[in-house]
Amino acid sequence: MNAPTTILHVDMDAFFASVEQRDRPExxxxxxxxxxxxxxxxxxxxASYEARKFGVHSAMxxxxxxxRCPDAIFVRGRMNVYKSVSRQVFAIFEDVTPMVQPVSVDEAFLDVTGALHLWGNDPVRIAEHIRTRIRKEVQLTASVGIAPNKFLAKLASDMNKPDGYTVVPRDAEAIRAFLAPLPVGRIWGVGKKTGDKLAGHGIHTIRDLQAANPKELTAWFGExxxxxxxxxxxxxxxxxVHDREPEKSMSSEHTFGEDQTDPTVWRRILLEQSEEVGRRLRKxxxxxxxxxxxxRNDKFQTRTRQQTLAVPTRQDLEIYHAALAxxxxxxxxxxxxxxGVGASHLTDTPVIPGPAQLDLFADTPPAQASDPAVLDRVIDQLRERYGDKAVQRAALARKPEEKE
Ligand SMILES: [Mg+2]
Structure with a gap:
């Protein structure tokens, strides 16, 4: 019998501040x-929970x-200590399941589906086991969300913080009801801009979003x-849940049969490489x-340059434009x-929790045939079916002002 997919999100409570309070009783x-x-x-x-009462939060x-909190005691961080506590905590996770995906030093997703039978098919027993071991072995508390997927597990770990756990129901109708009263900002990828835009259309809670007209949403945000x-x-x-280290980077390189002086050829190759990197990211x-x-030039002199993006991407043309620049x-x-074109700083969760949360949809144009994300997907599908040369994006390889 297959156990239902069960994900835990374990999040240490006010981690750095709690370690300081643990080590300095005063x-x-x-x-x-x-x-x-x-x-x-x-x-x-x-910030410790005592400081959070004054409205202090991380990244402020x-x-x-x-x-906001003039009586607060400021302490310098001790990253080495936090990292060593983090290793102890992750060792506890890995005793429970090999499927552990770190989100940061103090939080992780655990896929416990395969371990459930050892715990009477009760994921709460696993969560409580983990929380008890953390309390005993590192004298700290953690909160846990238990859910059928990562999005719900992460939401849930926040609901009984600190030192608690929350179980999300499995039934589709119950999940809808569980989400309904929450503000739309709690949705993965919705930052301030998208939140404001949704509010402008009268959508404030997830309930409003559940009832929204898909056609209107598509017109506002893109497909x-x-x-x-x-x-x-x-x-x-x-x-x-990625149980192994996710890939750190991807790249595509091309050595010309003959050294090339023609910028049009350079750009065509850059586009092909950007498309390949984009396709691998999406996959x-x-x-x-x-x-x-x-x-690398004909004298074997090699230069590398890199560009950090304001918002992470996996769109071919965004990669291409960065590479071209x-x-x-x-x-x-x-x-x-x-x-060669490469991509690094890879993430499957392009969200920084809290006030600095990235906004995935902020500048998404309305849906149309030229929506880059839609185009990328269509090209992926065609190439999967008919081979790599099935579709060429030749016209887009030229800069807009260029005519051939
Ligand atoms: Mg935390």
């Missing part, structure tokens, strides 16, 4: 802010935190984003936050022997 029960000196520039790395400028929003509003999310369910370019920066003055 800080217990006090508002503690990890993040250096309030008179200097910087941001809060973590330390000066603002000091203004890709509309589909994503509707699926998540129903609690549907099929991202797997792996990843986004890239940094695009790389490698250029990098090529223009290198201003090649000799024939080119090798070109």
């Amino acid at each position: 800080l217990r029960g006090k508002p503690v802010i990890v993040g250096g000196d309030p008179t200097k520039r910087g941001v809060v790395a973590a 400028p330390t000066r603002e935190a000091h203004r 890709h984003a509309a589909r994503h929003l509707l699926a998540l509003s129903q609690g549907l999310d099929d991202r797997p 792996a369910g990843l986004w890239s936050g940094c695009i790389h370019l490698k250029v 990098l090529l223009e920066k290198t201003a090649p003055d000799r024939p080119i022997r090798l070109l």
Whole structure:
């Protein structure tokens, strides 16, 4: 009998601040802010629950935190200590299941589906086992969300914080009801801009989104984003837990048969490479936050350049435009022997939790045939069916102002 997919999201409570309170008893029960000196520039790395009562949260400028909570005790972070505690906690996770995907030093997704039978098919027993071991072995508390998928598990771990757990129902109707009262901002990928835009259309809660007209949503946000929003509003999310280290980077390189001096050829190759990198990102369910370019000339001089993106991407043309800008920066003055496009800073969850959450849909144009995300998907499908050369994006290889 197959056990139903069961994901835990385990999140340490106010991790850095709790470690400080654990190691320095005089800080217990006090508002503690990890993040250096309030008179200097910087941001809060973590705040104890006592400090959070004053509206202090991570990523807030330390000066603002000091203004809101003048009695707070500021301490400098001890990253080495946090990392070593983190290793202890992850060792506990890995005793339960090999399917552990770290989200950060203090949180992880665990796919416990295969372990359920050892626990009387009761995931709460697993969650409580983990929480008990963490309390005993590192004297800290963690909160756990238990759910059929990652999106719901992460939402749930936040609901009985600190030192609690929440079980999300399995039944589709019950999941809808569970999500309905939450603000749309709780949906994975919805940041401030998208939240404001939804509010402008009268959509404030997930209930509003569940009742929204898919055609209208598509007109406002584009097909890709509309589909994503509707699926998540129903609690549907099929991202797997990556049990091994996800790939760190992807790249595509090409050595010319003959050294090339023609910029049109360079650009065509860059486009092909960008498409290949984009296709591999989409296939792996990843986004890239940094695009790389490698250029080698006929003298075997190699230059590499990279560009960090404001918002992670997996769209061919966004990758291409970043690579092209990098090529223009290198201003090649000799024939080119090798070109390569790469992508790093890969993530399957392009969301920074809390106030700094990235907005996946902010600048999504309305749906149309030229919607890049739609186009990428169509091209992927055609190539899968008819081979790599089935579709060429030749016209797009030229810059808009260029005519041939
Ligand atoms: Mg945490």
